[in-house]
Each structure stands twice: as structure tokens, then as C-alpha cells.
Amino acid sequence: DAGVIQSPRHEVTEMGQEVTLRCKPISGHNSLFWYRQTMMRGLELLIYFNNNVPIDDSGMPEDRFSAKMPNASFSTLKIQPSEPRDSAVYFCASSSRQTRSGANVLTFGAGSRLTVL
């Protein structure tokens, strides 16, 4: 398995521009999570999906952020318009609720480092 695949690895953009981050979860995993990591706030959950349905988006900072999961193998996190304070590493992770012995492990992608100038 190729693991959780995120793109782009690095993104540098100017304030006001639209940013789209992409994620392909591990095949067979039915939960997908978007986390943001900053020095000041650490790792924060932005939103997560179960079976492609958003379950909890209470961590989404504001209306400028939106996330979609049109199918089981793809998700996007969009920021429009972007601001310098959005600069962070954005992680996607997936998991599968299977038997007790193999359940509840989140596998993370390599992250997308976003810099907004």
C-alpha cells in the first residue's frame, strides 16, 4: 500500500489566492481526517469524515476553509481567500474501524507545507 498520499508537498502563494490541498486515503479506510500543525497551536483537528460524510467540522477556523470528500478515495481542503496566518503544515490521515485488535490507528500522510506571503 502506498499509504496516505498528499499533494502538494509544498505550496507558496500570495495572500488572497485560493489554495487547494489534496488527499488520497489508504484504500479500504473509511475515516479521513484533516489536521493543521503550527508552532503556536500544535496539532489541531480541522474536520473529519466517516464514509465520505463530514462528521465534525468544528475545528474549521472560519468560512474561508472548506473540505470535501466526493468519494472514498479523494478529499480536498480549500482555503479561499488565503491569509498569512494560514501558513502551517496540513496533514491528512485515514483509519479503518475493523476488529478491536487492528482498529483505531490513524495513518498520516507526509503533510503539505503551506506558506502564504
Next chain:
Amino acid sequence: AQTVTQSQPEMSVQEAETVTLSCTYDTSESDYYLFWYKQPPSRQMILVIRQEAYKQQNATENRFSVNFQKAAKSFSLKISDSQLGDAAMYFCAYRTNQGAQKLVFGQGTRLTINP
């Protein structure tokens, strides 16, 4: 809401020695999971070890072991025979087994290995 606290922002240890990283958490639940993740400079989040709250036996993975004290809500990570490749940020994390399956992370501990 559950919270996870790592009280040691930084730790250092001599190569081949043993180091223990601390973690405490707050929850009213009885069924949950605890994890330690490692984040090296590559920034990849790597699972180190996992503990199910219903198991009394402490989890071990080669040189990594935990001391799980459920009543005290403590979950420390012991790294034996430290190696240079162990240098990283280490995050403690909590996950309920009821409803929301999200991970709640501590602030992290930066571990330095001195040669």
C-alpha cells in the same frame, strides 16, 4: 472534552541510555486508546506504540515501552538503548472508542540524542 498534557517541551539523552517521556490525560471515559507518535525532521507522523485502555499489560515494541497507569491517567514512553535516529518530536495522543474517532494530541516533546 478530553485533554492531553506533555509537561516536558524538551528532553535530551546520551546515546545508548534510557529516557522516559511523560504524558497525562484527562477523560471521564473508560474505553479508549492511547498512542505515541514520532515526528522526525522529515515531518512524517509515525506511530510508535499503542495502548488499549482495557488492557492492563503495558505495550512494548522493541526498544519502546509504555507505563500505563489508568487510575492516575498517566501514559509515559520509555525508550531504551537510545539511538541517533530516535531524535524527533514525540506526541502523545488520546482516542475515544465511543463515537468520534479523532485523535487529541499533546503539545509534544522534542527529544535530542547526544552522541
